[in-house]
Amino acid sequence: MDRRDFLAAASAVSIGGLTGAAVRWQIDDQAAHLRPPGSRSERRFLSQCIRCHHCVTSCPVGALVILPGIGPGAAATPAIDARRQPCDLCAGRPVMRCIESCPTGALRPGTTRREVAIGVARIDQRSCLPFQGVACRACWRACPFSGEAIRYDSLGRPYVDPRHCVGCGLCVHACLTEPPSIQVEPFASKKQLPREAPP
Amino acid sequence: MSRTVSASLPIGEAAVPDCRHTRPIERRFRFPFWTWAHRLTALALLVVFLLEPWLPANVFHGNWNGAVWFGAWTILDPLAGLETIVASRTVSWELVAGMATTVVAALLLGRVFCGWVCPLGLVLELNQTVRRRVHKTHHRTTLDSHRSATHRIKFYVLAGCLVGSAVATVPLFASWSPINIPFAWRGEDRLWALMPPAVLVVIEWWWPRVFCRSLCPLGALYSLLGRWSLLRVRITGEERLACRRCSRDCPMGIAVMEDHVCRGASSIDDPDCTRCGICADRCLGHILRLEWSRSRS
Numbered sequence: 448m449d450r451r452d453f454l455a456a457a458s459a460v461s462i463g464g465l466t467g468a469a470v471r472w473q474i475d476d477q478a479a480h481l482r483p484p485g486s487r488s489e490r491r492f493l494s495q496c497i498r499c500h501h502c503v504t505s506c507p508v509g510a511l512v513i514l515p516g517i518g519p520g521a522a523a524t525p526a527i528d529a530r531r532q533p534c535d536l537c538a539g540r541p542v543m544r545c546i547e548s549c550p551t552g553a554l555r556p557g558t559t560r561r562e563v564a565i566g567v568a569r570i571d572q573r574s575c576l577p578f579q580g581v582a583c584r585a586c587w588r589a590c591p592f593s594g595e596a597i598r599y600d601s602l603g604r605p606y607v608d609p610r611h612c613v614g615c616g617l618c619v620h621a622c623l624t625e626p627p628s629i630q631v632e633p634f635a636s637k638k639q640l641p642r643e644a645p646p
Numbered sequence: 647m648s649r650t651v652s653a654s655l656p657i658g659e660a661a662v663p664d665c666r667h668t669r670p671i672e673r674r675f676r677f678p679f680w681t682w683a684h685r686l687t688a689l690a691l692l693v694v695f696l697l698e699p700w701l702p703a704n705v706f707h708g709n710w711n712g713a714v715w716f717g718a719w720t721i722l723d724p725l726a727g728l729e730t731i732v733a734s735r736t737v738s739w740e741l742v743a744g745m746a747t748t749v750v751a752a753l754l755l756g757r758v759f760c761g762w763v764c765p766l767g768l769v770l771e772l773n774q775t776v777r778r779r780v781h782k783t784h785h786r787t788t789l790d791s792h793r794s795a796t797h798r799i800k801f802y803v804l805a806g807c808l809v810g811s812a813v814a815t816v817p818l819f820a821s822w823s824p825i826n827i828p829f830a831w832r833g834e835d836r837l838w839a840l841m842p843p844a845v846l847v848v849i850e851w852w853w854p855r856v857f858c859r860s861l862c863p864l865g866a867l868y869s870l871l872g873r874w875s876l877l878r879v880r881i882t883g884e885e886r887l888a889c890r891r892c893s894r895d896c897p898m899g900i901a902v903m904e905d906h907v908c909r910g911a912s913s914i915d916d917p918d919c920t921r922c923g924i925c926a927d928r929c930l931g932h933i934l935r936l937e938w939s940r941s942r943s
Contacts, residue, residue, distance in 0.1 A: 451795075455802050463806025467813030474816060494734035494815045497726045498830060499712025504703050515833025519814060519821035523830050550712050550720045551730055552738030 470519050479635035480526035481616065483511055484534060484563040485546040485554030488634040495553035498523045502545035502554060510534045511545065527565075529616025529631055536560045536591060536615055560591070566614030566633040568596070568607045575628035577604040586629055589621035673930070680923020680936055684761050688768035695765065695829050710765075710826040712744065720744040723826075724752070724871075725807065725864045729817030732808055749871060756872030760858055760865050761920030766825045766843055767858055771897050771922075773847050774854045787893045787901045792916050796860045801870075804863035819863055855897055859918060869917040876938055878913040879926055881906060883933040892925035892934060907933070 479489035483502050486492040503511040503525050510532045516522035525545075527534050537543045543563075546554045568586075576583040577599075586605060590597045595611040597618065607629075614631045622629050694706060701707065704717040711726045722744035731737050751758065760767045788794045807819045820826075824842035831839030846857050858865055879902075892902035898918045900906075902925050906914045914925075914934075926934040 452798070455795075455798070456805060459802030459806040460809050463808070463810035464813050466806070467810035467818070470810070470814035470816060470818065474814075490815065491734065494817075495730050495736070497711050497722065497730050497817065498820055498826075499708050499722070500830065501708055501712060501714060501720075504707040513830075513832040515831075517822065517827055517831065517839075519816045519818050523821065523832070548714075549740070550714075550722055550744040551727070551741045552736070553730075556738075556740070 474520040477520050479633040480514065480521055480524075481529060481614065481631055481633045482565050483525055483527065483545045483549075483554050484536060484543055484560075484565055484613070484615070485549065485556070485558040486565060487555065488636050490636045492553055493520070493524065495551050496524050497551045497553070499550060500525065501548040501550060505544040505548040506534075507537065507540070507544055508532060508535055527616060529619035530627060531620075533616035533620040534565075535617065536563065536613070538591065561611075561613070563613040563615070564634065566616075566631040567609045567612050568614065568616075568618055568629050568631050570605060570607060571628045571630070572604075573628075574624050574626075575605070576623065577602075583623060585621045585623050586618035589617040591615065591617065676927070676932075678924075678927035681927050684922045685768060685771070687762045688765065691763055692765040692768060698829070709830045710823065711820050711830065719747070721747045723820070723823075723864065724748045725804070725867050726817055726820035726823075728808060728867075729811040729820055732812040733815050733817050752868045752871035752875075754875060755877040755921065756875035757865065757868045757918065757920045758872075758877070759868050759920075760862075761922035764825060764858075765828075766846070767920070769843055770846065770850055770855055770858060773850055774897055777851060777854060787896065787904070788899050789901045789904055791859075791898075791900050791905070792918060796856075797918060799860045800862055800866035803861055804866040807863045823864070824857075825864070855899065858920075859898055865918075873917055876940065877921055878915065878937065878939070879919065879921070879923070880913045880935050880937045880939065881911060881933055882935055883931065885931045885933060887931040889930045891928040891930060895924050895928050897922060897924060902934075913939075 474493065482489065482492050483506075500513055500523075503513055510527050511525040512528060514521050514524055514526050543558070543560070546556060546558055549556075572578045582603060587593045587597045587599065592611050592613070596608055596613070597605050598608060599605055614633065616631050618629050619627050619631055694701070695709065695713075698707060698709070706713065706715055708714050710723060712720065712722045714720050720740075720743065722741070724745050727741055727745040730741065748759065788796065791797050811818045824846060827842050828839045850856055886903075886907055888903065888908075890903050892907065893900070893904060896902055898916075898920060900914065900916045900918060902914060905916070921936060923936040926936050
């Protein structure tokens with residue numbers, strides 16, 4: 448390799464590295480989306496997703512949508528809009544289809560329904576009906592882990608136990624208020640993953 | 647410094663001393679089988695990928711980063727797969743299995759993806775053909791093309807993609823691939839997805855096939871994998887008519903006659919050769935054959 452080759456290769460590597468750094472800096476600022484079950488955190492998911500859309504095609508309820516645009520961030524990756532169509536964790540089917548279809552392991556194979564960790568629901572107490580004195584059990588009825596992930600206190604007001612909530616969004620879809628009083632906060636990074644007991 | 651040969655050079659001893667006319671050239675019509683074969687194959691795949699949203703999932707689904715045929719056979723783009731490996735610092739069995747098809751095909755068949763499969767390759771080759779008819783000249787053939795600087799740039803782009811993906815922790819070419827964007831774009835104004843190929847078509851009016859020859863990192867990866875391939879254009883027989891149609895018409899700018907035929911090589915071993923077979927179709931002496939052979943010479 449002569450000097451010109453070396454310079455060309457070094458330039459390419461430097462440009463690649465700088466582009467990579469710029470991309471990383473930009474995507475770190477972006478908000479996390481709600482990802483298909485089997486994903487761990489936004490950061491990890493974006494690094495493994497090959498943007499092939501097999502999960503989107505295989506979802507039997509059409510919960511996964513392809514985010515619009517071009518780019519190395521969230522564009523062309525699958526996400527769940529829980530209010531439009533939540534993930535029902537393939538209830539009644541032997542396996543979760545998206546996890547089965549992912550060819551890169553971005554949705555970790557072998558994830559069970561209870562191990563799913565795509566986000567944690569959070570209740571907005573300003574609009575949630577029981578907090579205004581109106582009895583409502585819509586989220587509790589929709590939750591696949593009701594009694595564990597969503598519980599009611601002695602005054603009949605719901606609260607989410609992050610140890611059990613998987614982030615499927617069925618509660619968001621069922622909430623009676625508009626905008627919904629319960630939203631799923633996706634995990635942006637690995638640090639948010641371990642579930643802690645509620646304060 | 648690369649040397650170029652333009653189409654206006656005289657044929658005969660002045661240009662290539664080892665090739666000479668030994669018998670009259672017979673100009674009979676021969677059906678250009680390989681030309682039609684590789685273009686129709688690429689066209690068929692292009693149509694299938696375009697119709698993907700309407701095809702049943704158990705027949706075909708996916709895009710050029712990853713596709714599943716008949717619900718069972720997963721084929722992943724090897725560059726996108728490599729980028730996810732370096733971006734995430736993990737490998738999974740599914741990923742390796744998905745990449746196996748393209749990697750093994752490249753090892754055995756060479757850079758056939760570019761000639762027989764790639765939708766962008768088809769569009770750019772047709773663009774090139776139209777340009778030749780309009781301009782009535784051919785682009786320059788680069789002697790010793792596999793060593794020339796312009797053809798080497800794509801390997802640096804490949805290195806940049808891999809390093810960039812590792813630093814960014816996201817796959818870069820998988821997100822920006824001009825091959826995949828028209829098929830994977832979702833959202834409003836879907837016509838914007840045609841911008842990357844359209845820009846390349848315009849640019850290539852002045853630099854024919856520059857993307858495939860000089861820039862495409864996926865082509866660079868296939869080129870590296872295909873160095874030992876057993877499917878090649880073999881050079882048979884003793885007659886060399888020096889008509890230069892092979893060099894003139896090679897879409898990748900390989901100097902087939904100057905670098906291979908006239909040097910007594912038994913096959914075209916240029917890593918950029920996409921096995922399109924155009925040279926074999928055009929050869930007036932019928933000495934070029936696209937063939938599979940166990941021997942690597």
